[in-house]
Amino acid sequence: ELxxxxxxxxxxxxxxxxxxxxxxxSTTSDRLYWYRQDPGKSLESLFVLLSNGAVKQEGRxxxxxxxxxRLSTLHITAAVHDLSATYFCAVDISFGNxxxxxxxxxxxxxxx
Amino acid sequence: xAVVSQHPSxxxxxxxxxxxxxxxxxxxxxxxxxxYRQFPKQSLMxxxxxxxxxxxxxxxxxxxxxxxxxxxxxxxSTLTVTSAHPEDSSFYICSAKTGxxxxxxxxxxxxxxxxx
Numbered sequence: 001e002l003x004x005x006x007x008x009x010x011x012x013x014x015x016x017x018x019x020x021x022x023x024x025x026s027t028t029s030d031r032l033y034w035y036r037q038d039p040g041k042s043l044e045s046l047f048v049l050l051s052n053g054a055v056k057q058e059g060r061x062x063x064x065x066x067x068x069x070r071l072s073t074l075h076i077t078a079a080v081h082d083l084s085a086t087y088f089c090a091v092d093i094s095f096g097n098x099x100x101x102x103x104x105x106x107x108x109x110x111x112x
Numbered sequence: 113x114a115v116v117s118q119h120p121s122x123x124x125x126x127x128x129x130x131x132x133x134x135x136x137x138x139x140x141x142x143x144x145x146x147x148y149r150q151f152p153k154q155s156l157m158x159x160x161x162x163x164x165x166x167x168x169x170x171x172x173x174x175x176x177x178x179x180x181x182x183x184x185x186x187x188x189s190t191l192t193v194t195s196a197h198p199e200d201s202s203f204y205i206c207s208a209k210t211g212x213x214x215x216x217x218x219x220x221x222x223x224x225x226x227x228x
Contacts, residue, residue, distance in 0.1 A: 033216065042205050042222040043156075048214050088155060098144060098209065100217065102155045 002027050004091050006103040014111050016078050021106045023072040023089035032072045033090045033100065034063050043088070046074075076108075084110045115139055116208050118220035125196055126228055133191045133223045135206030141186035142208035146217060147179075150203040162189045196227045 049065035090100040168181035180192040207217035
């Protein structure tokens with residue numbers, strides 16, 4: 001059974017600081033996704049990582065994928081309050097499988 | 113592009129009634145749609161995979177007779193929660209795949225179901 005774990009589960013950080021959210025998964029995967037969820041809302045797609053060593057950046061967020069270590073990271077640079085949300089990673093075991101297994105989620109709170 | 117809508121956004125119903133939730137892909141055709149459930153402060157759990165023109169595939173532990181899924185066309189899938197009970201109260205989210213690279217899922221805005 002595929003397991004997807006994120007840490008930390010909760011993260012409270014000050015504005016302007018840097019931090020990293022980790023996503024570990026238990027079996028080989030073709031691709032990994034990062035999503036953002038605001039309270040009461042659905043998911044917003046952030047990144048799609050398709051290969052080992054993939055790195056993508058958008059604004060203050062940068063995601064990377066190491067398929068050998070079965071690890072993805074979401075790095076936050078110089079956090080601002082608007083980044084407060086819950087972040088999920090999700091793993092697709094194989095392209096043909098088409099099913100996502102979501103991580104536990106990381107609730108991020110940015111403190112002014 | 114790649115917009116997915118859900119209707120209704122919120123529904124409150126009495127225990128024992130049935131509720132239908134619609135998921136539409138607005139600007140693309142989706143041969144595959146997915147239904148997820150999310151309880152408060154928890155992650156998303158896949159309930160079933162909906163394929164146009166065929167029976168849905170349910171995940172382990174999801175009652176197919178309670179959660180009826182119909183994928184009537186390439187742009188519409190429906191989830192009917194039959195004889196709803198308070199424990200079915202949850203946030204239901206659908207997603208649809210575009211079929212073109214990278215074939216990622218796009219998520220609907222979700223439906224908040226409250227069963228009294």
